[in-house]
């Protein structure tokens with residue numbers, strides 16, 4: 547397997563490249579428009595065939611790189627949750643769907659609450675949690691149909707029931723962490739460890755975070771799958 551963790555230093559977003567070494571089939575999870583050329587070049591350097599451009603959710607802080615990367619890999623298929631409200635995606639996915647890269651399998655877990663359409667992607671001993679579960683944190687739940695109760699249920703019933711050694715690769719990290727494990731987050735995540743559903747909901751209602759800088763441009767652009775028109779408006 548080929549695996550790379552890539553970083554967007556403007557929005558603290560991680561993009562993940564996964565590929566099957568034998569067939570060269572590849573997927574990118576959560577690409578960023580401003581880093582599209584970097585990612586396309588890396589795929590070309592490694593001689594990979596991009597099969598899927600997967601999103602963990604409709605992002606509020608950056609515009610997806612889907613449209614720009616597709617110019618280099620026109621047969622790649624975008625994958626967004628059916629509940630995400632972006633019908634422009636090539637594949638509208640849901641809980642339990644499985645996508646293959648050669649012999650690698652990527653399974654969809656529905657983990658809503660940060661947004662209604664959030665999914666995590668499970669591949670062997672790695673789970674890509676998007677903005678559901680962060681390292682020592684969680685995604686926020688105060689916009690985009692956020693629902694702290696749903697987030698708690700998804701994390702505790704789906705992510706925290708994975709083997710403890712499962713690697714957790716989040717959608718962002720704001721403190722310099724790269725990776726954690728399910729066991730580590732169960733024990734040390736301050737929003738979840740020893741917290742009841744009610745305590746989590748109360749805690750999430752009191753965060754008072756500022757909105758992401760690019761939310762007004764990002765959400766509408768991502769609901770259009772980062773189309774060129776949406777990109778031109780948002781990035782000019």
Ligand code: FE
Nearest residue numbers: 605606607677
């Ligand atoms: Fe998000």
